[in-house]
Amino acid sequence: MSKWLSDRIVEEAGRRIYESQQSRLSDQTTFAARRAWRSDDVPEKFWDSYVEDARAALSLTSMSNDHQQ
Numbered sequence: 551m552s553k554w555l556s557d558r559i560v561e562e563a564g565r566r567i568y569e570s571q572q573s574r575l576s577d578q579t580t581f582a583a584r585r586a587w588r589s590d591d592v593p594e595k596f597w598d599s600y601v602e603d604a605r606a607a608l609s610l611t612s613m614s615n616d617h618q619q
Contacts, residue, residue: 560608561601563605564603567603568597572585
């Protein structure tokens with residue numbers, strides 16, 4: 551798989567993790583509950599942490615699938 555495609559998949563997975571957590575906020579009227587993915591009002595490091603979590607989860611899934619074959 552190309553690095554570009556791999557990066558896109560991991561970015562999308564990070565976004566989905568963020569949106570999943572965001573949807574669980576008890577007060578959906580707050581700014582935090584409505585913040586868009588990669589919003590400029592939050593440091594990039596914050597968003598990158600979701601991407602790294604996704605990368606770790608996907609690598610674990612990949613390793614698990616490799617061992618099952």
